[in-house]
Amino acid sequence: MQGHYHCSVDIISRGKGRSAVACAAYRSGMVLEDQRYGKTYDYGRRRGILEVGILTPAGAPAWAAEREELWNSVEAFERRKDAQLAREFVLGLPAQLTHPQRRDLVEEFVRQEFTPLGLVADWAIHAPNPKGDQRNFHAHVMVTLRGVGPHGFEEKKDRSLNSPERLTAWREAWAEIQNRAFERHGIVDAQGRPFRVDHRSYEDQGHGLEPTVHLGVHASAMERAGKPTELGDLNRAILASNDNRMRRRRAALLSPEDYSRQLALLEEKRREQDGPEPWN
Known part of the structure; x- marks a missing residue:
């Protein structure tokens, strides 16, 4: 049986009037100060946020694991008025799994696809909207566009990550990670057949x-x-x-x-x- 699959990718860009700090505050349900714009974004009362986390590559400085410092550092490093600030993934999470199992999926995806490239990933798992489909567990993953090493951000962005081929590879990887989890946890349909998702259209x-x-x-x-x-x-x-x-x-x-x-x-x-x- 084929289940619901979702993996969409967007660029958070200053040219579209967006702030990486504001986006991170909203998705994590936290209070973050935006040093560039002199604003404080308070989403501390936002409901439905089940868990948040940050995964960093080996050798990254300690500030890269602190949400406010991370995204303020991105805003400070990117000087162009139309700068691209982060890549955001919205991932549909299987309702058939438990919360810890869904969290493991997100962390496996990040450790497989982003931290080996030197990128930092800030993730937040959201519960379904009370007025919507109660199976709609999902995660927002904000990923830096530059690698982060012991001395901070790399000078150059990896432009190959913008290719359609890379997007297809990410979508396929997310499907494969879920299908391995279905097999590992014995998730089957009413006829006892393996439950699967497919990244293809x-x-x-x-x-x-x-x-x-x-x-x-x-x-x-x-x-x-x-x-x-x-x-x-x-x-x-x-x-x-x-x-x-x-x-x-x-x-x-x-x-x-x-x-x-x-x-x-x-x-x-x-x-x-x-x-x-x-x-x-």
Whole structure:
């Protein structure tokens, strides 16, 4: 059975009016002082942040493991008014695993892909929004764009890390790390088959499913508040269509007994998600 996969990458850039210190404060739920702009960002009351951490490469100075010092140092080192400050990964975390197991996934990804390159990674694991999908555990990982050694930041950025090939390799690595964890912890589907995720697009996988569209900040907020949006309606239609396609495919592959059992399981899951029926 194939599970939900998400790995998106963005650049935090001063040219877009963003501050690395502000981003780190928001994602970690901390109070951080921004020395460049003379501001204090207070997100200490933010809920849903399960755990945060920083992983540094061997030989990095002690300040690289201190969130406020790290990102203020990045802001001070990058002098251009349009400077790129950090690379951010948003990683979907498997709901089938426990919190410690999900944390191990994030740290394995960082230790495999970033610290060997001399990069520092600041990560935060977030719980699902109370008004959204309760399976939506995810992590934000802010990674420095320059290597950090005993004497501080390297003078040159590794431009090869901006290539499409590198992005594909990172996405594939995140899928492989999750699949190894599923095998290690014995995560299987209702038929006892290994649970897996796939980093490839639906088109590349060739199974005819249609991807959902990105809601964006405003539409997501409206949907969480119970206000349907056009994009939300479109995604619901896409999910229903994909569900019908998968049902037909399973029906073609399963025996009548197995197909009936699958339908019963799906109906049971729907009842659990919808809650008890209202009183007449």
